[in-house]
Amino acid sequence: MDQLRTRPIQRRGAAVVALVVVMLVATLIILGMVFAGARDQDLTMRRLETIRAFYAAEAGANMSIREEMLNTDSDGDGAIGSISDDGNDANNPSIGPAQVKVTRAVSGSQTTLTSRGTCGSAQRVIETILQ
Numbered sequence: 001m002d003q004l005r006t007r008p009i010q011r012r013g014a015a016v017v018a019l020v021v022v023m024l025v026a027t028l029i030i031l032g033m034v035f036a037g038a039r040d041q042d043l044t045m046r047r048l049e050t051i052r053a054f055y056a057a058e059a060g061a062n063m064s065i066r067e068e069m070l071n072t073d074s075d076g077d078g079a080i081g082s083i084s085d086d087g088n089d090a091n092n093p094s095i096g097p098a099q100v101k102v103t104r105a106v107s108g109s110q111t112t113l114t115s116r117g118t119c120g121s122a123q124r125v126i127e128t129i130l131q
Contacts, residue, residue: 045120046120046121046122049119049120049121049122050119050122050124052095052096052097052098052117052119052122053098053117053118053119053120053122053123053124054117054124054126055095055098055117056094056095056096056098056099056100056117056118056119056124057100057115057116057117057124057125057126058115058117058126059095059100059117060083060093060100060101060102060115060116060117060126061102061113061115061126061128063075063083063093063100063102064081064082064083064102064104064113064115064128065113065128065130067080067081067082067083068080068081068111068113068130075093079104080104081102081104081111081113082102082103082104082113083100083101083102083115084100084101084102085101085102085103085104089101095117096119097119097120098117098118098119099117099118099119100115100116100117100118101115101116102114102115102116103116109131110129110130110131111129111130111131112127112128112129112130113127113128113129113130114126114127115127115128
C-alpha cells in the first residue's frame, strides 16, 4: 500500500522537473532570437548610415560643381567650389541626419573637389576632378 501512495508523488515531481526544463529551453531559444534580432537591427542601422553619408557626399559634390559652373559662392564660406570649408564643422550643411563638407584643391588647370559626407560613425568620400 505504501508503494502505491509514493508513485503518484514521484510522477508529479518528474512532471514538474520536465516542465521546468522545457521552460528553460524555451527561454534560451527566445533570448537567442532577441539577441540575433538586435544584431541585425544594428547592422541595418549602420548600413543606413553609410547610405546617408554617401548621398550627403554626392549632394555636396553637386553643390560644389554648381558653384564652379556659376562662379559664385552660394554657401557663403568665402570660396568658390568649396562647401563649408571654413574650419567650423558646426555650420556644415546637413541633409537629414548627415552632414557634408567639400574641399577644393587647384593644380594648374585641374581642380580637385573632395566631398566628405558623414552620418553617425559612417563617412563616405567622393573625389571629383574638373578640367
